[in-house]
Amino acid sequence: MFDDYKGAEIYAHLMDLKVRFIFKNNLNPKVPKEMDVVRKVGWFSFSEIIWHRVWKNCYYYKCFAANGFKQFKLRILNEINFYRMLHNSKPVRVHQASTKRAETYLEIILKTEGKHLDRRLLQNFKSSPYYFAPLIVKNWYDENKLYNFKTKVAIAGTEHFTAMVWKAVKHIGIAIKEINDRIYMVVVYEPIPNGVKLFFSNVQKRRNTTFS
Numbered sequence: 001m002f003d004d005y006k007g008a009e010i011y012a013h014l015m016d017l018k019v020r021f022i023f024k025n026n027l028n029p030k031v032p033k034e035m036d037v038v039r040k041v042g043w044f045s046f047s048e049i050i051w052h053r054v055w056k057n058c059y060y061y062k063c064f065a066a067n068g069f070k071q072f073k074l075r076i077l078n079e080i081n082f083y084r085m086l087h088n089s090k091p092v093r094v095h096q097a098s099t100k101r102a103e104t105y106l107e108i109i110l111k112t113e114g115k116h117l118d119r120r121l122l123q124n125f126k127s128s129p130y131y132f133a134p135l136i137v138k139n140w141y142d143e144n145k146l147y148n149f150k151t152k153v154a155i156a157g158t159e160h161f162t163a164m165v166w167k168a169v170k171h172i173g174i175a176i177k178e179i180n181d182r183i184y185m186v187v188v189y190e191p192i193p194n195g196v197k198l199f200f201s202n203v204q205k206r207r208n209t210t211f212s
Contacts, residue, residue, distance in 0.1 A: 035131035041138070046206070051138045054079045059134045069176045072133070076174055076187070079137045080164055087165040088204045095190065098173030102188040106175040110184060124163060124187040133183035140164060144206075152200045159194055166193035167202045 033039065037059050042048045054075050058064050064072040073094075081091040105121045126136045140160035147158045154162070163169070166189065173188040193202070 035129075037132055037134055040132065040135060046209075047138050047141050050079065050082050050141075051135075054082060055134050061130055064134065065130070065178070069178075072176060072183075073174045075134070076137055076185075077172070080172070080187075083137075083141050084165050086206050086209055088207060089165050089167045089169070092169055092172050092189075095171035095173060098171055098188045098190050099175065100173065101190075102173035102175035102186045105188065106177055106184060106186040109186070110177065110179070121186075123159060124189065125185070127182050127184045130178060130181055130183050133185070136185060137164070147203070149203065149205045150200070152197050154194055154196075154199065162199065162203050163187075163189050163193040165203055167204070168195075168198075169193050 041051050043052065058071050058075060064075065077092075077094060084091060106125070109117065109121055109125055126140075128136055141164060143158045143161035147155055147161060168191055169189045171190055173190075175186045175188075177184045195202075
């Protein structure tokens, strides 16, 4: 499993941190620096403000992983809808058929060797160490920095952002799996976003917003 003793030692240390991190009884646990997602997020940019509002006191594993990652999925949905609202798109709902599709895609991704995998399944797939998993949607949204809102076509490196705020999307499915302390996630958007030459009408600029 490990190439050398050092690798095993590092893994054991992280597992010890995870155990202590999970079973803290207080609502605001002291987070080990190696796993402190809050240290990765500032307080002043638009996506940072949204992230703190959505994740609040549930950015740590014990909270978001409970009951089959119920809180994680809920906050992913809320974060997506927060961004959609501010880009003049209607909120989406979780749809059972979309969820089944997301679960199927995730199983295929995890079981299929990379060279044989349909790359289209990876469009809204992400894996992350469990302690940084709450950053996935924020990082996708931050692709907007590369986007040109006057375009009618796709811009490489912004596809997660455009899918998230795409006006025509009505519902989504979210699939989550944890393997070896990594979180694997697929989000399915329906109707399918990022249609050719439909970007200008479906991806709008963020409206000016003042946060109190």
